[in-house]
Amino acid sequence: MRRRSVALLLLVAATYLPVSIATDTIDLTASIAGNQTLLSARGAFRLGFFSPPGSPAGRTYIGIWYARIPVQTVVWVANRQNPVVQSPGVLKLSPDGRLVIVDGQNTTVWSSSAPTGDVTTKATAQLLDSGNLVVSSDGSGSSQSVAWQSFDYPTDTQLPGMKVGVDHRSGFAWNMTSWSSPADPSPGQYTVKLITGGLPEFFLFRGPAKIFTTGPWNGVVLTGVPELKTEAYTFVLVSNPNETYSTYYISSPSLLTRLVVEGSTGLLQRYVWADGAWNNFWYHPTDPCDSYARCGPFGFAYCDTAHSPECSCLPGFQPRSRKWSFRDGSGGCIRKTKLSCGDGDGFWPVNNMKLPEATNATVHADMTLDECRQLCLANCSCRAYSAANISGGVNRGCVIWATDLLNMRQYPAVVQDLYIRLAQSDVDALNVSAGKA
Numbered sequence: 001m002r003r004r005s006v007a008l009l010l011l012v013a014a015t016y017l018p019v020s021i022a023t024d025t026i027d028l029t030a031s032i033a034g035n036q037t038l039l040s041a042r043g044a045f046r047l048g049f050f051s052p053p054g055s056p057a058g059r060t061y062i063g064i065w066y067a068r069i070p071v072q073t074v075v076w077v078a079n080r081q082n083p084v085v086q087s088p089g090v091l092k093l094s095p096d097g098r099l100v101i102v103d104g105q106n107t108t109v110w111s112s113s114a115p116t117g118d119v120t121t122k123a124t125a126q127l128l129d130s131g132n133l134v135v136s137s138d139g140s141g142s143s144q145s146v147a148w149q150s151f152d153y154p155t156d157t158q159l160p161g162m163k164v165g166v167d168h169r170s171g172f173a174w175n176m177t178s179w180s181s182p183a184d185p186s187p188g189q190y191t192v193k194l195i196t197g198g199l200p201e202f203f204l205f206r207g208p209a210k211i212f213t214t215g216p217w218n219g220v221v222l223t224g225v226p227e228l229k230t231e232a233y234t235f236v237l238v239s240n241p242n243e244t245y246s247t248y249y250i251s252s253p254s255l256l257t258r259l260v261v262e263g264s265t266g267l268l269q270r271y272v273w274a275d276g277a278w279n280n281f282w283y284h285p286t287d288p289c290d291s292y293a294r295c296g297p298f299g300f301a302y303c304d305t306a307h308s309p310e311c312s313c314l315p316g317f318q319p320r321s322r323k324w325s326f327r328d329g330s331g332g333c334i335r336k337t338k339l340s341c342g343d344g345d346g347f348w349p350v351n352n353m354k355l356p357e358a359t360n361a362t363v364h365a366d367m368t369l370d371e372c373r374q375l376c377l378a379n380c381s382c383r384a385y386s387a388a389n390i391s392g393g394v395n396r397g398c399v400i401w402a403t404d405l406l407n408m409r410q411y412p413a414v415v416q417d418l419y420i421r422l423a424q425s426d427v428d429a430l431n432v433s434a435g436k437a
Contacts (some may be wrong), residue, residue, distance in 0.1 A: 024038050024126055028121060030093075032047075033089065039067060039127070040127045041129055044131070046064070049088075049091075052182060062078040069273060073258075073278070076154070078150075080155060080179075086104040086107070087103070087104050090102050094111070096115070097148065098112050099125055112135070112148050115137065117147055118137060123139060123147070124136050124141070130151075131159045132159075134148075134150075156176055156179050156185075156188075156261050157176070158260075163243075164193075164202065166194050168196070169242055175192060177190070178191070189206050189263070190206055190263060199217055199361060200239050201213055204284070212290055215407075216357075216358040218415075218416055219388070220390055223416070231251070232250060234248060234250075257271060257273070267283045267284065288310060292407055294330070294407075295310075296320070296332020296406075297332035297405065311324065319333055332404070344425075345421055347376075347419040347421055348422050351415065352410050355386065355415070355418060356407060362400045362402065363399055364388070365397045372387070383405055383420065385419050386399050
């Protein structure tokens with residue numbers, strides 16, 4: 001009787017434990033079903049059907065998760081809006097190069113988008129150690145043969161080497177979207193996306209509303225995420241006529257890290273696996289000063305226990321509303337002295353500042369900073385200017401803001417100079433106050 005009980009227990013366990021089919025690849029003649037999985041070549045990632053804890057009984061999804069850690073951490077979901085409810089689910093590669101999920105009644109539940117280029121009878125789908133699932137049109141696995149890849153369709157997680165941004169040629173966007181809940185991987189209300197125009201800048205949305213921005217890219221950092229630069233973590237931003245995107249790389253393959261937009265908290269968080277758990281390395285928004293447009297036009301936020309209230313006006317500006325007395329700076333600031341639009345105007349530098357939202361700014365990549373100043377002064381709509389790129393400690397290019405300056409934050413560390421346009425009388429007064437007269 002005891003032997004029968006043990007045998008029954010082992011049978012039940014086998015029903016729920018993932019079973020690798022000893023390969024990282026399927027072709028037109030193979031598939032995975034039930035609890036079968038693919039395992040990447042060096043055992044970094046596993047692909048198979050899974051059910052999130054707490055999800056309705058019988059719902060399964062095709063996902064990719066880390067293979068070597070005890071906590072199942074899903075980094076990508078194929079059919080996040082279309083779970084399999086009639087088991088068993090089957091994942092296969094169709095002759096036209098699409099990945100297809102069918103349920104127990106052979107009904108198609110999900111299929112990948114049409115592959116790019118022609119697909120041969122030797123086509124394969126391979127799970128790489130990067131966590132990328134790649135359809136190779138001829139089975140060679142070469143970069144030229146990539147007809148579809150999961151990295152082009154992020155869910156809530158960005159892995160090293162994965163893009164977040166925009167393909168300008170097709171208009172296709174690599175966005176991250178949160179899960180609806182820990183039990184439901186369908187798209188939630190939080191999305192991270194690049195807004196094109198001006199300097200590259202990434203936004204966190206809750207529904208249609210902006211709630212956080214990384215700040216514009218200045219060639220070195222995203223000016224609102226100063227902790228991006230670390231020895232083990234290399235952040236990269238690529239911007240050219242074909243595409244604009246961010247990605248990152250890790251110096252050691254043994255370091256497990258991921259960037260996640262959380263559906264329950266609405267935070268963009270970077271996790272690192274250490275000491276048997278996922279540790280939060282950094283997150284945004286970090287405090288009220290990170291909230292989008294917290295201090296309104298021409299205002300900036302400064303979160304420090306020794307600084308109250310958190311909103312201040314730029315030099316030469318004053319609060320627009322008495323609400324500032326009640327710690328509400330959303331109305332922003334207005335000029336103390338009107339501009340003359342000519343020789344009666346000047347500029348005042350401010351530093352340590354997250355650059356203003358720059359999606360509507362104008363960028364002149366080949367202009368010097370002095371030429372930038374002259375261009376701003378000649379444009380009555382220009383509110384401020386700065387260098388477009390400060391890499392290598394050298395100011396390059398020009399950014400012109402012809403709209404109200406919005407979404408600034410002051411940091412203890414030097415970021416770069418922003419030159420705000422003021423009436424010359426206000427510049428003179430500021431010089432006297434600073435002892436520069």
